[in-house]
Amino acid sequence: MLKITMKNTALMLLAGTVLALPLLSSSVSAQNDPIASRKAVMKSVGGAMRDPGQMMRGQAPFDLAKVKASLETFVEASGKMSALYPKGSETGGETTASPKIWEAKADFDARLVKFGADAKEALGSITDEASFKANFPKVGQNCGSCHETYRIEKK
Numbered sequence: 001m002l003k004i005t006m007k008n009t010a011l012m013l014l015a016g017t018v019l020a021l022p023l024l025s026s027s028v029s030a031q032n033d034p035i036a037s038r039k040a041v042m043k044s045v046g047g048a049m050r051d052p053g054q055m056m057r058g059q060a061p062f063d064l065a066k067v068k069a070s071l072e073t074f075v076e077a078s079g080k081m082s083a084l085y086p087k088g089s090e091t092g093g094e095t096t097a098s099p100k101i102w103e104a105k106a107d108f109d110a111r112l113v114k115f116g117a118d119a120k121e122a123l124g125s126i127t128d129e130a131s132f133k134a135n136f137p138k139v140g141q142n143c144g145s146c147h148e149t150y151r152i153e154k155k
């Protein structure tokens with residue numbers, strides 16, 4: 001009788017652990033996977049660049065609401081990015097982040113701040129197609145200049 005009870009208890013504990021494990025590991029990986037997080041943030045930034053990029057090239061009609069939505073995405077992303085490059089996340093997860101980031105974190109962070117500030121300024125200054133064409137490139141320059149220094153191409 002006692003033996004059966006103990007066996008049942010052990011089984012229940014085991015079942016509980018097995019059930020709890022996936023829950024635990026998914027919440028831990030969301031917090032402890034800065035590489036996946038920053039890639040996701042950058043992917044959203046890349047996605048937000050598509051519409052204004054086409055408008056700049058004259059491949060899509062100017063749409064102020066879309067431009068503003070993209071700029072909001074940039075502002076939000078710039079604020080999130082710095083914390084997603086902690087020490088220890090230099091390699092792995094198919095990152096294309098350059099090791100230079102961790103040698104010059106202050107400069108990298110300053111570029112993120114500038115990216116956010118430029119996007120915020122553009123939110124104020126872009127009111128029509130002419131001001132879009134005049135002011136959006138300043139925001140876009142942040143992408144290439146940061147990537148040039150702080151991103152490596154995967155071989």
Ligand code: HEC
Pocket residue numbers: 035038039040042043045046047049074094095096097098108111112115139140142143144146147150151
């Ligand atoms: C301050 C630096 C910085 C700025 C500004 C910046 N990026 Fe990035 N970007 C990075 C770094 C670093 C990576 C590599 C992240 C990794 O793989 O860990 C990256 C990766 C990407 C990726 C690949 C994401 C993936 O799928 O892995 C895209 C797309 C991208 N950036 C687009 C943009 C666009 C578009 C802009 C401007 C609107 C921009 N970035 C501005 C630093 C920056």
